[in-house]
Amino acid sequence: MTNIHSDKILILDFGAQYTQLIARRIREIGVYCEIWAWDHNPAEIAAFGAKGIILSGGPESTTVHGAPKAPQEVFDSGLPILGICYGMQTLAAQLGGATEAADAREFGHACVNVVSPDKLLSGISDHDSFQALDVWMSHGDHVAKAPPGFTVTAVTDRIPVAAMSNEAKRWYGVQFHPEVTHTKQGTALLKRFITDICGCQTLWTAAHIIEDQIARVREQVGKDHVLLGLSGGVDSSVVAALLHRAIGDQLTCVFVDTGLLRWQEGDQVMATMAEHMGVKVIRVNAAERYFKALEGVADPEAKRKIIGRLFVEIFDEESAKVTAVGNGQVKWLAQGTIYPDVIESAGSKTGKAHVIKSHHNVGGLPDHMKLKLVEPLRELFKDEVRRIGVELGLPRDMVYRHPFPGPGLGVRILGEVKPEYAELLARADAIFIEELRKADLYDQVSQAFAVFLPVKSVGVVGDARAYEWVIALRAVETIDFMTAHWAELPYSFLGNVSNRIINEIRGVSRVVYDISGKPPATIEWE
Numbered sequence: 001m002t003n004i005h006s007d008k009i010l011i012l013d014f015g016a017q018y019t020q021l022i023a024r025r026i027r028e029i030g031v032y033c034e035i036w037a038w039d040h041n042p043a044e045i046a047a048f049g050a051k052g053i054i055l056s057g058g059p060e061s062t063t064v065h066g067a068p069k070a071p072q073e074v075f076d077s078g079l080p081i082l083g084i085c086y087g088m089q090t091l092a093a094q095l096g097g098a099t100e101a102a103d104a105r106e107f108g109h110a111c112v113n114v115v116s117p118d119k120l121l122s123g124i125s126d127h128d129s130f131q132a133l134d135v136w137m138s139h140g141d142h143v144a145k146a147p148p149g150f151t152v153t154a155v156t157d158r159i160p161v162a163a164m165s166n167e168a169k170r171w172y173g174v175q176f177h178p179e180v181t182h183t184k185q186g187t188a189l190l191k192r193f194i195t196d197i198c199g200c201q202t203l204w205t206a207a208h209i210i211e212d213q214i215a216r217v218r219e220q221v222g223k224d225h226v227l228l229g230l231s232g233g234v235d236s237s238v239v240a241a242l243l244h245r246a247i248g249d250q251l252t253c254v255f256v257d258t259g260l261l262r263w264q265e266g267d268q269v270m271a272t273m274a275e276h277m278g279v280k281v282i283r284v285n286a287a288e289r290y291f292k293a294l295e296g297v298a299d300p301e302a303k304r305k306i307i308g309r310l311f312v313e314i315f316d317e318e319s320a321k322v323t324a325v326g327n328g329q330v331k332w333l334a335q336g337t338i339y340p341d342v343i344e345s346a347g348s349k350t351g352k353a354h355v356i357k358s359h360h361n362v363g364g365l366p367d368h369m370k371l372k373l374v375e376p377l378r379e380l381f382k383d384e385v386r387r388i389g390v391e392l393g394l395p396r397d398m399v400y401r402h403p404f405p406g407p408g409l410g411v412r413i414l415g416e417v418k419p420e421y422a423e424l425l426a427r428a429d430a431i432f433i434e435e436l437r438k439a440d441l442y443d444q445v446s447q448a449f450a451v452f453l454p455v456k457s458v459g460v461v462g463d464a465r466a467y468e469w470v471i472a473l474r475a476v477e478t479i480d481f482m483t484a485h486w487a488e489l490p491y492s493f494l495g496n497v498s499n500r501i502i503n504e505i506r507g508v509s510r511v512v513y514d515i516s517g518k519p520p521a522t523i524e525w526e
């Protein structure tokens, strides 16, 4: 980002899936921050002028020889340090404590008992009668012994050190993840660290981010014409509004009907766009092309790559047809890529995270693209994007729509994609969404959809044997889509949806409900 007048926090990234989330929380609190790889040139640390340093989590293990370490400059800086998960483990390992890999793994919710409140933890609790925190954990290793000079400030019933600190040095460590929303007091803890311990002022706001991005886009594209992949979803609609404001008629949008969209979505998207956006949109009907390219392909990553490649091919073709405004050339492809797309595809700037799945708009991009990318939301999260959308004046319905992945039904039909499966799934999905709206549950879940399982199961329909497909329903509650709870929808509601799907859609004999959290499951099935 551009130079701004704000106190700063430096995050050193050890490759956690959640590193960007730490940055997000800090920006939400109103403080500017940057993420650097843990092995970034340490000589730059002092010059950066941070008021505090956060060491992120990460997939490596400090118990293995050659594990990543915080550079000595971090300790020499005299700044407050907060180690999170791996970050705390490396503090322990580097400062004379001990870590071990044991069976006491913790994934998901844990209750942390505060045994010796310090400046970070004092007065923060989820319970009235004793001081304890409901937190989110994701670790296999743990700190077995705090280093000299450190006090163990919290424990769980599974691990001996859930938090520790050396208050004289202002060095803190937590095994849990304060940055994820499922750690209830997480933001309070981070705020405590950033404002009370590091002494930062909270002046970095959402309006700043819009201004900053508009300035950056103008600088980046100059007088060139930009083509935007517009899906009708939240992210690309917000990009459309942002670019419209930044570069006006130097923008043309392309909406691709992949045949893998929600039921009758193509028409709806075109209607909404014409009504609200006031930008030029070209619709490309490409269903046959997608089905043909996906024929016989069952592997999720392979499917994602094919879908991504076709998107880019189509954008490339369309760019040749556009009558460009400005200096007469389409040079840029804009996309509504947001941070979760990037991090799960291991495209993070620091390159330390592991691949979870290749989002079509990130991992799926071919090496030699004719167009260059403009992705103003690339470092932001969904709720930040929504706030920006509201600030830019987009309609509420559009901004609060459930997200829909670019590969669409392509990753919700497990295994090989066939047109008949897509139709059946789109219809089942439409029933589920319609019922959610009717029951006033749509806004209470963050994302809901149906999944097609290529599994046949026996049923009895009108006294006759049926041997048909299975539909899974998925609904989750989440703020940032990085972690999620399955939604506890009422049984009667689920029963009703199941009845409708089985009765109204020929070829489905069974409906199941997905009760997996993220982690370990992802939101989409592929």
Ligand SMILES: Nc1ncnc2c1ncn2[C@@H]1O[C@H](COP(=O)(O)OP(=O)(O)OP(=O)(O)O)[C@@H](O)[C@H]1O
Binding pocket: 228, 229, 230, 231, 232, 233, 234, 235, 236, 237, 254, 255, 256, 257, 258, 334, 335, 336, 337, 338, 341, 361, 401, 402, 403, 404, 405, 406, 407
């Ligand atoms: N059918 C499509 N036509 C054109 N571009 C698309 C299409 N689907 C996805 N894209 C591009 O890929 C990007 C990523 O898709 P993604 O689904 O994550 O975002 P979105 O559709 O804009 O928002 P949402 O997450 O709310 O669905 C989009 O922002 C858009 O640029």
Ligand SMILES: O=c1[nH]c(=O)c2[nH+]cn([C@@H]3O[C@H](COP(=O)(O)O)[C@@H](O)[C@H]3O)c2[nH]1
Binding pocket: 304, 340, 341, 344, 357, 358, 359, 360, 361, 403, 404, 405, 406, 407, 447, 481, 518, 521, 522, 523, 524, 525
């Ligand atoms: O545009 C997209 N292209 C993709 O390839 C893709 N894969 C997942 N998603 C959406 O991202 C969020 C997190 O999903 P996962 O937990 O399945 O990774 C959820 O909201 C998913 O719907 C995608 N969006």
Ligand SMILES: NC(=O)CC[C@H](N)C(=O)O
Binding pocket: 016, 056, 057, 058, 059, 060, 061, 084, 085, 086, 087, 138, 139, 140, 141, 142
């Ligand atoms: N999330 C983390 O930082 C995990 C740290 C380390 N890899 C462990 O499993 O304990």
Ligand SMILES: [Mg+2]
Binding pocket: 231, 233, 234, 403, 404, 405, 406
């Ligand atoms: Mg989408």
